[in-house]
Amino acid sequence: MSELLTKSRARNVFYGGSIFFVVVFVALTAQSHRHIVDKATAGMPLTEEVRLGKHVWERNSCINCHTLHGEGAYFAPEVGNVMTRWGAQDDPELAYEMLDGWMQAQPSGIEGRRQMPHFEITEEEMRALAEFLRWADQTDTQNWPPNDAG
Amino acid sequence: MKYQSQKVAYAYFLVAMALFGIQVLGGLLAGWIYVSPNTLSEVLPFNVIRMIHTNALIVWLLLGFFGAAYYLVPEESEREIFSVKLAYIQLAILVVGTLGAVGSYLVGIHGGREFLEQPLWVKFGILVAAVIFLVNVSLTFLAGRKTAITNILMMGLWLLCLLWVFAFINPDNLSLDKMYWWMVVHLWVEATWELVMAAILGFLMLKLTGVDREVIEKWLYVIVATALFSGILGTGHHFYWIGTPGYWQWIGSIFSTFEVVPFFAMMSFAFVMVWKGRKNHPNKAALLWSLGSSTVAFFGAGVWGFLHTLHGVNFYTHGTQITAAHGHLAFYGAYVALNLAMFSYAMPLLRNRAPYNQVLNMASFWLMTGGMAFMTFTLTFAGTIQTHMQRIVGDYYMDVQDQLGLFYLMRFGSGVAVVLGAILFIYSMLVVRREVVKPGPVIKDAAIPGE
Ligand code: HEM
Ligand code: HEM
Numbered sequence: 001m002s003e004l005l006t007k008s009r010a011r012n013v014f015y016g017g018s019i020f021f022v023v024v025f026v027a028l029t030a031q032s033h034r035h036i037v038d039k040a041t042a043g044m045p046l047t048e049e050v051r052l053g054k055h056v057w058e059r060n061s062c063i064n065c066h067t068l069h070g071e072g073a074y075f076a077p078e079v080g081n082v083m084t085r086w087g088a089q090d091d092p093e094l095a096y097e098m099l100d101g102w103m104q105a106q107p108s109g110i111e112g113r114r115q116m117p118h119f120e121i122t123e124e125e126m127r128a129l130a131e132f133l134r135w136a137d138q139t140d141t142q143n144w145p146p147n148d149a150g
Numbered sequence: 151m152k153y154q155s156q157k158v159a160y161a162y163f164l165v166a167m168a169l170f171g172i173q174v175l176g177g178l179l180a181g182w183i184y185v186s187p188n189t190l191s192e193v194l195p196f197n198v199i200r201m202i203h204t205n206a207l208i209v210w211l212l213l214g215f216f217g218a219a220y221y222l223v224p225e226e227s228e229r230e231i232f233s234v235k236l237a238y239i240q241l242a243i244l245v246v247g248t249l250g251a252v253g254s255y256l257v258g259i260h261g262g263r264e265f266l267e268q269p270l271w272v273k274f275g276i277l278v279a280a281v282i283f284l285v286n287v288s289l290t291f292l293a294g295r296k297t298a299i300t301n302i303l304m305m306g307l308w309l310l311c312l313l314w315v316f317a318f319i320n321p322d323n324l325s326l327d328k329m330y331w332w333m334v335v336h337l338w339v340e341a342t343w344e345l346v347m348a349a350i351l352g353f354l355m356l357k358l359t360g361v362d363r364e365v366i367e368k369w370l371y372v373i374v375a376t377a378l379f380s381g382i383l384g385t386g387h388h389f390y391w392i393g394t395p396g397y398w399q400w401i402g403s404i405f406s407t408f409e410v411v412p413f414f415a416m417m418s419f420a421f422v423m424v425w426k427g428r429k430n431h432p433n434k435a436a437l438l439w440s441l442g443s444s445t446v447a448f449f450g451a452g453v454w455g456f457l458h459t460l461h462g463v464n465f466y467t468h469g470t471q472i473t474a475a476h477g478h479l480a481f482y483g484a485y486v487a488l489n490l491a492m493f494s495y496a497m498p499l500l501r502n503r504a505p506y507n508q509v510l511n512m513a514s515f516w517l518m519t520g521g522m523a524f525m526t527f528t529l530t531f532a533g534t535i536q537t538h539m540q541r542i543v544g545d546y547y548m549d550v551q552d553q554l555g556l557f558y559l560m561r562f563g564s565g566v567a568v569v570l571g572a573i574l575f576i577y578s579m580l581v582v583r584r585e586v587v588k589p590g591p592v593i594k595d596a597a598i599p600g601e
């Protein structure tokens with residue numbers, strides 16, 4: 001192997017091969033970008049309200065307790081399908097009411113149970129957050145999660 | 151230490167070790183909240199503690215890499231660093247940014263993308279520091295001798311700094327946000343950081359074993375080739391269930407399976423070099439950490455990564471405690487232990503003293519590694535039960551978690567061992583002033599066979 005594979009040959013294979021894989025990856029990423037916009041998330045419009053909801057989600061760092069589509073922290077339940085779990089996916093008003101009721105009841109204060117903090121969220125923001133979660137739930141995630149438990 | 155300017159590495163390593171302490175204490179506190187969930191819940195909720203834990207980790211690992219580069223580039227390039235002053239300015243920016251980030255987390259100001267929660271001004275600070283760093287080491291590199299070690303190191307550092315751009319790209323479309331988020335997270339730890347790891351490991355092997363540079367450098371190119379050939383398309387193992395097309399299930403499964411290869415190669419490389427080497431280097435602690443790093447990286451990233459990387463498995467394990475188990479052992483083996491290897495090697499030289507206190511340092515290796523291994527096992531058991539009850543039976547998340555208390559208690563116990571190990575390591579680096587156990591006589595003729 002030492003004859004066939006000299007150092008400079010190994011280096012050239014490294015550079016050439018890496019460029020090849022970067023090009024393939026960029027092409028597939030561009031295609032995936034289009035797939036996400038045109039198909040996977042096209043079931044519901046990306047409205048101003050959904051955008052606001054995403055900012056509320058981010059401002060409160062919900063991701064550092066919950067998973068969303070399976071990514072995030074593992075301290076609290078999956079929320080990518082929470083609207084399905086609550087039976088509110090097709091009913092914006094119910095979605096808002098369930099979410100608002102839940103958020104207002106936190107922290108539960110129950111001894112020995114994981115606590116969710118209380119967040120300062122206006123009504124407009126709470127409606128937006130509910131819409132954001134419905135929007136996330138309608139994404140085509142290749143049928144993940146396996147069941148409603150998330 | 152051959153060049154005066156290598157001394158800047160010392161300051162980087164000190165700050166890195168301080169943040170390492172904060173990181174493991176944050177982890178321990180987060181682990182305690184799993185055991186006793188009402189702790190601090192109104193004052194300092196879990197999500198804030200977790201941000202401090204993960205952000206401190208990433209920043210100190212980067213500081214360690216920067217310090218390692220400032221130590222290694224002059225020696226390889228055979229000249230002083232372009233500007234020592236710039237190196238200290240860079241460090242100052244990073245320290246201010248880190249303190250600013252922690253301070254703003256504590257008062258509730260933060261972003262909401264995992265690991266990238268830093269306020270915008272801190273992100274810009276990091277960008278400026280990265281640019282200063284690249285200019286500084288590149289000018290040193292370009293003016294001096296070029297070796298495969300510095301070639302690969304520079305390429306890794308340039309690419310990882312460029313990928314930081316994705317920290318600023320946050321589309322409103324959640325699925326797009328997730329897809330571009332992985333361009334920082336995955337392409338750091340499973341592509342560009344691997345180049346940095348290979349370069350530092352190669353440097354340590356060169357110094358510690360005395361094997362021919364030519365042999366080491368050929369190995370390095372083969373290792374980093376397998377890393378990028380598998381790791382770039384291997385990103386697909388995060389594109390199974392986030393709204394990305396279905397073909398990623400095949401591309402991700404196949405290419406990320408090959409991601410095991412570079413980690414296996416780095417482990418083999420380290421052992422083969424030690425086997426071939428004729429040098430009897432006195433710094434046995436640096437050698438232990440180097441071998442330990444490549445071995446634990448193979449298990450944490452290679453074995454535990456493969457465990458859940460095939461899409462048929464990942465469908466059930468995605469986002470469970472299995473992921474946490476893998477994340478811990480992979481980060482620990484590949485990047486924590488590697489940085490500690492570099493500190494163990496360079497600190498005695500930077501402080502102008504013999505590499506004594508080996509015994510305490512080596513004890514800290516076993517304490518920390520034992521603790522992290524135990525933590526990985528308990529989380530893997532917890533994750534297996536979680537996967538079965540929640541993903542297959544369909545029990546509700548919180549009901550399942552109630553069944554896992556014993557594992558979380560054991561995770562906390564192993565966390566105590568890790569914290570004690572980290573304290574012992576820092577103590578052995580900074581405080582101890584004489585050899586604790588007297589070494590036996592050196593046998594001059596290494597050909598004497600054992601009995
Ligand atoms: C004292 C020892 C440690 C304890 C008790 C501990 C505990 C924890 C806890 C409770 C979490 C949050 C998990 C969740 O979201 O539910 C976490 C996350 C994390 N920790 Fe640690 N940790 C420790 C040391 C470390 C070390 C040494 C590393 C690096 C090698 C590390 C890297 C991480 C990473 C990368 C995450 C995020 C994981 C993910 O998103 O999958 N931790 N840790
Ligand atoms: C040193 C290298 C590596 C490090 C530091 C690392 C670290 C991590 C971390 C922290 C996560 C959790 C990310 C999150 O918060 O969602 C993760 C996820 C993952 N890693 Fe790695 N990893 C490494 C290498 C690998 C390798 C080589 C493989 C495959 C062979 C692999 C397979 C995976 C998979 C499949 C996931 C997603 C888990 C899920 O679906 O929840 N990793 N890794």
Ligand SMILES: [Fe+2]
Binds near residue numbers: 388
């Ligand atoms: Fe990955």
